[in-house]
Amino acid sequence: RGGGRDEGGLSAEMFSSFFREVLKPEAGLFEPAPDAEGGGLLPRSDAPEEDMEAVGRVIVKALIDDHPLGHGLAPVALEFLCGVHEESFATVTAALAALRHFDPTLADNWASLLTEPAAQAGLTVGDFPADAHETSAVDDETPLTADIAASVITRACRCRLVGERRGALLALRRGFTEAVDLQLQLAPLSRAELAFMLQGKATLSAAELLSCFVLPGASEHEAEAAGFHAEGSCAHELFHELISDDLAFDEACRRRLFEWCTALRALPSAGLKDKIRLKLYQGVDESTLPETHTCTHELHLPDYSSREQLANRLLLALDHIHDGFHKD
Numbered sequence: 001r002g003g004g005r006d007e008g009g010l011s012a013e014m015f016s017s018f019f020r021e022v023l024k025p026e027a028g029l030f031e032p033a034p035d036a037e038g039g040g041l042l043p044r045s046d047a048p049e050e051d052m053e054a055v056g057r058v059i060v061k062a063l064i065d066d067h068p069l070g071h072g073l074a075p076v077a078l079e080f081l082c083g084v085h086e087e088s089f090a091t092v093t094a095a096l097a098a099l100r101h102f103d104p105t106l107a108d109n110w111a112s113l114l115t116e117p118a119a120q121a122g123l124t125v126g127d128f129p130a131d132a133h134e135t136s137a138v139d140d141e142t143p144l145t146a147d148i149a150a151s152v153i154t155r156a157c158r159c160r161l162v163g164e165r166r167g168a169l170l171a172l173r174r175g176f177t178e179a180v181d182l183q184l185q186l187a188p189l190s191r192a193e194l195a196f197m198l199q200g201k202a203t204l205s206a207a208e209l210l211s212c213f214v215l216p217g218a219s220e221h222e223a224e225a226a227g228f229h230a231e232g233s234c235a236h237e238l239f240h241e242l243i244s245d246d247l248a249f250d251e252a253c254r255r256r257l258f259e260w261c262t263a264l265r266a267l268p269s270a271g272l273k274d275k276i277r278l279k280l281y282q283g284v285d286e287s288t289l290p291e292t293h294t295c296t297h298e299l300h301l302p303d304y305s306s307r308e309q310l311a312n313r314l315l316l317a318l319d320h321i322h323d324g325f326h327k328d
Contacts, residue, residue: 056175
C-alpha cells in the first residue's frame with residue numbers, strides 16, 4: 001500500500017466500488033426501465049432522500065478528483081444535477097432522444113405515433129403519463145390527434161424521466177451542490193460533453209488502451225526499469241500483440257483490463273494522469289497470474305513464453321478482478 005500512503009489507487013478503488021454497488025438494482029436506489037434493453041438507470045421514485053443526497057455528494061467529489069462515474073446513469077439524471085434538463089424537452093425530438101437513453105422500447109413506440117397517424121386511433125390524452133404539477137389545455141378524454149400528439153408525447157417523456165422521480169432527483173442534486181455548486185461551470189456543456197466529463201470514456205479501442213501503458217520500448221530507461229530485456233523475456237511483446245488483436249482480446253476484455261490496472265470504471269475525460277508501466281514479475285513461474293498494483297500504476301507480467309499462455313493467465317485474472325487478484 002505504498003508505505004501506508006494512498007497514491008491514488010485506494011481512492012480510485014473506493015469510488016469504483018461505491019458506484020458499482022449503489023447502481024445495482026438490489027441497492028434500491030436506481031432502476032432500469034422495465035423490459036428495456038440497453039437503457040440507462042434513473043433514481044427510483046421511492047429511493048430514500050438521505051441516500052440520494054449521499055450519492056450526490058460522492059458524485060461531486062468524484063468529479064473534482066477526476067474520477068469518472070462510468071456508464072450507467074441515463075443522461076437526463078446528469079443534466080438534472082446541473083439544472084439543464086429542461087433543454088431535453090424543448091422539442092418532441094429531443095424528448096424522445098432523452099427517453100431513448102432510458103427506455104428505448106417506449107421511445108420507439110411513442111415515436112411511431114408521430115410518423116404513423118393511424119396508430120393514434122382510439123388513444124386519448126389520458127393514455128399518456130403526465131406530471132401532476134403540469135397544467136394542460138386539454139383533458140384526459142381528448143382524443144389523440146396529429147395536432148396535439150407532439151406536445152402530449154413531450155409531456156409524457158418529461159413525466160417518465162423526471163416527474164415520476166422528482167423527489168429523488170432533487171435529493172441527488174442537493175447532495176451534488178451541498179459543498180460546492182458547479183452548476184454554473186457545467187451548464188454550458190452539451191449533453192455529450194457533460195456525459196463525457198462525468199462518466200468518462202468506457203469503450204476503448206486497442207490503440208486507446210495501449211496508449212494508457214508505458215511500454216518497455218518507449219526508452220532505454222523504461223526498458224531497464226521494466227526488466228524484460230535483462231532477463232531475455234519477450235512477455236511484454238506478447239502483451240502488445242495480444243492487446244492489438246481485436247478478436248482474441250475484445251472490447252469487454254479491454255474494459256476489464258483497464259479497470260483492473262487503474263481501479264477506474266472509465267477513462268477520464270482528460271486522459272489517464274499516471275500511465276501504467278509493465279514490469280517483469282520475477283521469481284515466479286509461468287503458471288503464476290499477472291499482478292497489478294494500482295497505487296504504483298504497474299502491471300507485473302511473469303516470463304510467459306507464448307501468447308497463448310499469456311492470454312490464458314491474463315483472462316483468468318480478469319475474470320476475478322473484483323475478488324482480490326490485484327494489489328493496491
